[in-house]
Amino acid sequence: MADELINLTIDGAPVSVPKGTLVIEAAKQAGVLVPHYCYHPGLPVAGVCRMCLVEIEKAPKLQIACATQVAEGMVVRTQSPQAKQGRMGVLELLLINHPLDCPICDQAGECELQDFTFQEGRPATRYSPDYAKRFNPVEDFGPDVLYVPNRCILCTRCVRFMEDVAKEPVLNVSERGDRAFIGIHPEARLDHPWAGNVVDLCPVGSLLSKDFLHKARAWELDKTASICTGCSQGCNVTLDTRDNIVVRVRPRPNLDVNRYFICDHGRMNYRWMNRGDRIEAPLVQRDGELHAADWDEACERVATLLRGAGGRAVALVSPKASTEALFLARELFTGLDWTGAFQVVMGEEAPLAGVPNLALRAERAPNAKGAELLGYTRDYAAALAAAESAAIVLVLDEPDLVVRTAGTIIYVGTVLPDRARAATVVLPIANVAEEDGTFVNRDGRAQRYFQAKPAPGMARPAWWVFSELAAAAGRGERIGSADEAFERLSASVDGLRGLVPA
């Protein structure tokens, strides 16, 4: 049964939305952003900040768009003088106790109080300098969150998130009137596995991440869409980079996967993307030592190994590798007796109680499912046993792995393993922040991530490496892009058939 559609007019534009839609959401269809603070599509409606006041024809008073449902024939005016005056009044009142902290506040540049004040606020304050502003000392709420009460506008997004989404009411509103602030019981800490989201939700610089504190200015950041590598949930994230260093990870909305949130494990899981101790050049064995070489030489060396090999090939791969890389790594060994395997680090699952099917998953890797779809097995012990008598063993980005084999080891990875000398060829690759690629999450959803910074030295995306190796060994065509790689694999892999990169 189709949803009944309601027709209304917002700022002169006709809009058609399902019955039950809030005016503030319907306005987005008309290309209108109604200024707001306490409203958030991922949280229950509060209607307290009063910022989203709009004029609705036939209503005697201004209405808040976040709590008003659309009605047939409704006429909404967000820019009427009355509505603008109402919102200007709210902004003025929010600023009377708000400190002029912009020069030292992390939120500057991505602050909704700045944005809407600039857009609709008063040019100057009427709050006499004779009055002191409300003052409360900064509080440390827990592992990563600082609370600056002076900047708080009491939108209560954080309280509602912890109560209704995390289902652990550890934050409250304390006191009454203009003495109110966000409180926490002295015996409690904000250490819920998803608590970091309150920092994102805070429209101003009141709740801050200790990890990000004073690290970078919002306008210095480049933002790239990516997928979290922390577990198999596949939360959509944005990597914020400054001068090619990843400085912050934030959630990217995806209503089907992670809604508006990521867990703290994923949020903090980025420092390794900036590691300096990377393999920066291909390495080949010569006279018992690994020597730096160029790609041509390295590829030729591998090609030689492949041409001479008969029998068994074993690939021991990381479930963090992209689907494209895993596909081409498999294709490389066509014709050989091939075993591919991976193992996943496990951890404790931590669901976000208020959202169905969203949790920090026990499988702490982003592409186990992708590996599965490509025929890699989880029977690691068997693969290790097979490796002992294999002609070629490919190890893909598992630096701690100890492999015993009579054959040759080709190591393709980001970081140089301790036992590198056991390998005949070592090839440097990009990490998730340095390439385009695809992960398949635990539900079989293929999701794209994009390059946020350049790979160091001569490192290349793994899909490119395997494509070059295949070409050098005469076993396949060169592939020009990650997109092309995906198109090739989606033509032949069950579960990914027919998908095209967006």
Place this chain on the structure above:
Amino acid sequence: MSVTAHPSSTPAGTDAYDPVFSGAVLEQLGEILARYPTKQAGLLPALWIVQRARGWISDRNMAEVAEVLGLTPAYVKGVVTFYTMYHQHPVGKHFVQVCTTSPCNICGAEAVAKAFLETTGAKELGATSPDGKWTVIEVECLGACGFATPVLVDDDFIESVTPDKVPELVRKYK
């Protein structure tokens, strides 16, 4: 930026805490809870029981109430700090509330408050007198405006108080 850190959490029961809700008191709470479809609705009554038993409501008391009612300590604290009649610190043996909102204000309420401060030795509103016997505060409308100035001394609602009546009143409470 100076920061106030929260002490690491102390698991309940490691220090010697004397629970309020045990035995007869717990039974009393049970009777009250039967009046409502949710345990949460027993929060205000439970807090009154604590204040009656201990004179004030400490953070530790709040944690106990939370446990008994299936709420979080933070939630209980949010409620306690909303309602001004719950004491979050110990107060004097006698707690005096003097109404000074406009209807009583124009009938000399502020002089009554001042008289209490002087007579009890509490000196400042909200402070406890040096002998620990008195705390005096100004409150908003007590709902007895025609009997100005009304004063609550503990649970005793006293009407028509004037400054000259204060010394005798104070004497009555030892």
Place this chain on the structure above:
Amino acid sequence: MGYPHKPHPRETVVLSKYFGDADARTYKGWVKRGGYEMLAQALTMEPAKVIDIVKESGLRGRGGAGFPTGLKWSFMPKEKKKPHYLCVNADESEPGTFKDREIMRWTPHALLEGSAIAAHAIQAEVVYIYIRGEFTEPWTYMERALAEASAAKVFGAIKIYLHRGAGAYICGEETALMNSIEGKRGNPRIKPPFPAAAGVFGMPTTINNVETLAAIPPILKQGAAWYKGLSLSSPKSSGTKLFSVCGHVQKPGNYEVTMGFPLKDLVYELCGGMRSGRTLKACIPGGSSVPILNREETESCLLDYEGVVERGSMLGSGGVIVFDDSADMVYQIMRLARFYAHESCAQCTQCREGTAWTTKILERILAGQGKMADLDLLLDLSENMTGKTICVLSDSCAAPVVSGIKRFKNEFEDYIAGRRKPVMVA
């Protein structure tokens, strides 16, 4: 008015008939005076019939909003699918109002009987009487009366419970009251949903004021037509009202008069007029949340819902605060603003910040540091605080400020110009 004085001949004594009569507080005493007869009768009637009678009587809510009671009851679902609740608003905290206190102190059974009849009419099986925490004396009398009446089994299947508040004026707002009963902070809720659809515990609920419910037994006994006939002026305002008169009058107290009674007569005749040598300067007719009237308006005002609106204010709770010429209007308006700032629940930006800022500006004027621009600022602030929030506490703070500046501008100007000595320190 009954207590502590005998009724004035011009009073129409219905609710206050037994004020001062200690025997009426007891169950036996109340029964002797005809009590609980109407409840017994109502319990045999169809709920819809009871609602019709109350609708016909023209009774309007006596807490302050003046909403027609029968109409409010009719909003409850006719077909009972979920538990229904009646909440009795005994949170009386509106400055100037002290009538519900008297009803509970002197005629607790009247409230119990009226509540039970109302519960029957709206098909509620549970009644919560929310009594403000400071009302220790009314609580004691209500508790005693409830125990006696329950023991006599007069309420049938209806369960009545007392629930104690803990110091928050805002809990007198009906949705905040429900939240407070549920064990939450007393924050008003956004509407819709309305209480009759989803109220306390999410169930259909009606909230009524104490005085409203105390009028139900007399209405059932003497009939809707009788109650409707009790009006001196407007047909839209029927029955009697307990007016709580306080401030600068000789005989403050509760006076029960019919709707339409002249405010002038209430003040000068029933209350004995002003103190010796004083003249009336201002009057707030309906509790501090309604606009202040000047002398001319006061002396020509009729006390019913429409009459007071005509003079530029509202009947509200009927808390009549009288100021004579000795009153410092600027100081008292500041004190009211401070009241609202103290009581704001902190949800809405305009109320949370605006009430405090308003207070600060007024304090500064009283400290001799005000400017003329401050008056424009106060008016502009008041406009931003009116009609834009979840509840009307914000509007209530604006009412005395706007009406005060309009009618007593000279007093403000005296402070600003330095013609009057500062009474506060900055």
